[in-house]
Amino acid sequence: MKILVSADMEGATGVTWPADVLPGHAQWERCRTLFTDDVNAAVAGLLAGGADEVLVNEAHWTMRNLLLERLDPRARLLTGRHKALSMVEGVQHGDVDGVAFVGYHAAAGAEGVLAHTYLANSVTGVWVDGVLASEGRLNALVCAEFGAPVVLVTGDDRACADAAGYAPDARTAAVKDYVSRYAAVCRPPAVTAAAIQAAARAAAPLALRHDPVVTGHAIAVEFDAEHLAGAATVVPGVEQTGPRRVAYTVPDMYAGIRCFKAVTTIVSAAVEEEYG
Incomplete structure (x- = not known):
């Protein structure tokens, strides 16, 4: 049984503030250890629950945050950027039986610690088939x-x-x-490690491959400024549907997430430091 761990950082133990997750800050260095410990707890639990192999895919920011030297030696680490499926890279090879989302967070436009969807500020909401979508929902559709x-x-x-x-x-x-x-009420690392490990152990038996679920989707993305919607339309198939909103349709979520990556890359380049 092979399980892919998609590891994001905003949902890690003790993380509540931008400096906790932004490379180069002293707090980021400290929180990298907490983040790695959460991943290790998940790895330990998944293996105890019956997994034979665990691949950890870095899914936060530069995708170079986890401390390899502290990683459970029974796991392997996929680190670095520019991966075809970004946060769930590795699921497309047909050998993954289940996926674990570790350190995840709520969607842009929803309540949650450091809530966002891909871009920290510029994206104010993403909808798939009319439903507000977190990174978890987007990635789950790809995995399916x-x-x-x-x-x-x-x-x-x-x-x-x-x-x-x-x-x-x-x-x-x-x-x-x-x-x-x-801000959040945080549990100490010893407590969260035990909770993650127990949940992961119970989760491992659920890793049962199913028939692929492939369907078309309508995706809408809203930004915090009008010019960003205009910039996003440079991506083929993306149309502006409102002052700050664009939309596109795709035959499957593989195409959907890749188009979304293109949109967010273009939009990131269109943000000015002072005026957004």
């Missing part, structure tokens, strides 16, 4: 197309609640409780 169920989600309490909408059978472990976008 390759027959891999999401079996575990960890993050704040709002991220765990969000998971019920896209992976209702998955096990969850909340490491902190939302107070505001930049």
Whole structure:
């Protein structure tokens, strides 16, 4: 049994503030250890629950945050940027039986610690078939197309609640409780490690490949400024549908997430430092 761990950082133990997750800050250096420990707890639990192989895919920012020298030696680490499927790179090869989302967070436009969808500020909402979509929902739809169920989600309490909408059978472990976008009631690392490991152990038996679920989708993206919507239309098939909103349709979520990556890349380049 092979399980892919998609590891994001905003939902890690103790993380509540931008400097906790932005490379180059002293707090980021400190939180890298907490992040790696959360991943190690998941790896240990998944292996104890029956997994034979665990591949950890870095999914945060530069995708070079986890500390390889602290990683459980029984796991392997896929690190670095510019991967075809970004946060769930590796699921497309047909050998992944289940996927774990570790350190995940709520969607842009929803309540949650450091809530966002791909871009920290510029994207104010993403909808798939009319439903507000977190990164978890987007990535779960991609995984479903390759027959891999999401079996575990960890993050704040709002991220765990969000998971019920896209992976209702998955096990969850909340490491902190939302107070505001930049504040949370945090559990100590010893407590969260035990909770993550227990949830992962229970999640591993759920890693049962299913038939691919491939379907078309209508995707809408809203930005915090009008010019960003205009900039996004340089991507073929993306049309402006409102002052700050674009939309596009895709035959499957593989195309959907790749188009979304293109949109966010273009939009990032169109943001000016002072005026956005």
